[in-house]
Amino acid sequence: MPEKPIIRLIDVEKVYRTEDEVILIFNGLSLDIYPNDFLVITGSTGSGKTTLMNIIAGLDRPSSGMVLVNGVDITKLSEDKLSRLRAKLMGISLQSQSLLPNLTVYENVELPLIARGVPPRKRAEMVEQVLDVIGLLGKGYRRIERLSFGERQCVSIARALVTDPPILVLDEPTQHLDPMTTEFIISLLRGLHMRKGKTLIVTTRTRKLADVATKVLQLRKRSFRYPASEDRAASPRLSE
Amino acid sequence: MKTAKGLAGWVYSVKWITTHGIRDFRKLNVVAIVLVSSSVFFALYLAQKMNCSLSSSLEGFSLLALITLVSSLTLHHVAEKSLKNLLVLKVLGFDPLTSSFSQWLVLIFLGITGASIGCATFLLQSPSSLKFLLDSAFALVACELLAAVPGFVLVARSLNKSLAELSENA
Numbered sequence: 001m002p003e004k005p006i007i008r009l010i011d012v013e014k015v016y017r018t019e020d021e022v023i024l025i026f027n028g029l030s031l032d033i034y035p036n037d038f039l040v041i042t043g044s045t046g047s048g049k050t051t052l053m054n055i056i057a058g059l060d061r062p063s064s065g066m067v068l069v070n071g072v073d074i075t076k077l078s079e080d081k082l083s084r085l086r087a088k089l090m091g092i093s094l095q096s097q098s099l100l101p102n103l104t105v106y107e108n109v110e111l112p113l114i115a116r117g118v119p120p121r122k123r124a125e126m127v128e129q130v131l132d133v134i135g136l137l138g139k140g141y142r143r144i145e146r147l148s149f150g151e152r153q154c155v156s157i158a159r160a161l162v163t164d165p166p167i168l169v170l171d172e173p174t175q176h177l178d179p180m181t182t183e184f185i186i187s188l189l190r191g192l193h194m195r196k197g198k199t200l201i202v203t204t205r206t207r208k209l210a211d212v213a214t215k216v217l218q219l220r221k222r223s224f225r226y227p228a229s230e231d232r233a234a235s236p237r238l239s240e
Numbered sequence: 241m242k243t244a245k246g247l248a249g250w251v252y253s254v255k256w257i258t259t260h261g262i263r264d265f266r267k268l269n270v271v272a273i274v275l276v277s278s279s280v281f282f283a284l285y286l287a288q289k290m291n292c293s294l295s296s297s298l299e300g301f302s303l304l305a306l307i308t309l310v311s312s313l314t315l316h317h318v319a320e321k322s323l324k325n326l327l328v329l330k331v332l333g334f335d336p337l338t339s340s341f342s343q344w345l346v347l348i349f350l351g352i353t354g355a356s357i358g359c360a361t362f363l364l365q366s367p368s369s370l371k372f373l374l375d376s377a378f379a380l381v382a383c384e385l386l387a388a389v390p391g392f393v394l395v396a397r398s399l400n401k402s403l404a405e406l407s408e409n410a
Contacts, residue, residue: 059331059403079400080335087333098328102264114256115333117249159332 004071005032006167006199007056012065014051025051029065031217033201035166038193040210041203043219049203050095050171052219056201057092057169058082087115091160095171095203099144099155105131106140109159116163126162134158135184150181157185161192167199168192174206186212253334257342261322262349268321269350272314276354277361279310280380284362287376288369294376304383311354311387315347319391322346323398336399344392351384 013027025048033039033056041049054060055067058074067074069089074082086092091112099108106127113123131137134154144152153173160168173189174182190212192198202209210216262269283303287294294300326339359373359380 054403061402079330079402080337083330083333083335086331092331094331098331100264100325100328103260111329111334112332114253115329117246117252119248 003034005068006035006037006070007031007033007201008066008068009056010066010068012055012062012067014048014055014060015063026219033199033215035199036193036197038189038200038212038214039202039217040213040215041201041217041219042205042210044205047219049219053169053171053201053203057090058086059092083115087112087163089165090167090169091163091165093153093156093160093168093170093173095175099152099159101143101145103144104140105136105142105144105147105155105158108144108155109140109162112159112163126164130158130162133161134188150177153177153185154181157188165198167201170200170202172203172205174204174209182206182208250338253338254342254345257326257329257334257339258345258349260325261343261346264325265318265321268318272318272350273354273357275314276311276351276384277356277358279307280355280358281361283307284358284369284373284376285365288366288372293372295379300376300379304379307380308383308387311351311384312390315351315388315391316394318350319343319347319394323395326395326399327403330399331403336396339399340392340396343395344388347388347391348385351387352381355380355384 009029009031011027012029012031014025015027016023016025029052041052043049051060055062058067058069058077061075065075069085072085074085077085100111109127109130110123113126118126127140128137131140134157136151136154136158139147139151144155147155153176157170157173160170168189170189174185177185186208189200189202189209193200193214200213202213204210283294283306287300287303290299292299294304322343326334326343329339330336359377363370363373
């Protein structure tokens with residue numbers, strides 16, 4: 001029996017509305033992501049990569065269309081249910097890293113485990129393990145504000161990995177990193193995909209990550225603006 | 241067993257958010273406590289000077305309304321400042337209901353602590369006013385609980401919007 005997609009996007013459209021205009025980011029976007037896929041979403045700045053990633057992770061809602069995660073249409077879920085779904089299925093690393101600066105590396109990485117209600121002893125074990133994998137063992141006590149950008153990026157990825165989720169959603173994980181750290185992150189992601197069977201959804205502007213992916217979705221910057229009063233039916237259909 | 245485990249996890253989440261809400265915004269929280277305690281102290285001082293009870297006279301009700309206004313504006317500001325952290329927690333899987341409830345506890349803690357300090361300062365300045373103070377205690381607690389509501393509503397409403405919707409509104 002053929003495997004079912006873990007994530008399905010059906011005829012997804014995203015528009016942003018301001019008082020005077022409507023900006024169409026993409027429409028008619030359909031996509032199937034299967035377990036153990038390594039999908040790289042690539043494109044230039046403003047092409048809608050992060051928007052699409054946010055929609056997949058349930059951090060943003062499409063203007064129309066369906067997003068099915070494990071067969072559930074997440075566009076219809078409440079924010080509470082979405083949070084629980086993310087805690088159960090996804091590890092997320094955002095472009096802005098969104099680490100809590102007052103906390104230590106250890107405390108930041110521990111957060112998704114607290115959200116899942118993992119007992120303290122088990123938490124300590126899991127955090128140590130992931131810090132070891134990411135090369136931050138021994139730096140757990142350091143405050144985020146004292147880390148370099150590359151180290152912060154690694155903490156953000158460690159936090160996405162700590163719950164051992166089946167789906168990893170990473171927004172520009174190699175952005176602003178030096179070549180050595182970039183290589184390290186790429187080989188780490190490859191290992192997670194090949195050895196651990198994770199489903200990876202990664203946005204990037206560089207070719208390097210696209211070279212190791214199993215699927216590449218190229219978004220082109222062609223967002224279309226039209227006055228808010230204009231009939232939407234007249235707008236061109238953008239499809240990938 | 242599963243329910244007990246789930247409840248223990250929920251209690252831990254609430255404890256974590258509450259503790260960090262108090263610990264991680266030290267300066268802001270101290271300023272909030274100082275503002276609330278000052279307003280409570282001056283309201284009590286004025287009520288005593290005017291020889292009116294806080295909970296059973298028109299002048300007293302006006303002073304209570306003033307305390308509630310100062311406290312709610314202060315606590316609303318605290319809630320606004322903590323929103324960014326709470327949004328990060330949401331991305332990581334903390335559900336908005338738990339986060340809003342925990343933040344409400346933080347706001348109540350700040351309000352009640354501020355009111356208690358205001359009362360203690362008043363008592364130090366006028367040791368014979370214990371009975372007057374005890375008569376007003378219930379009304380002061382009620383004011384602080386009420387003052388925490390706007391901050392709670394702000395957090396609950398913001399956490400129940402998608403991140404993109406929030407940034408669009410901003």
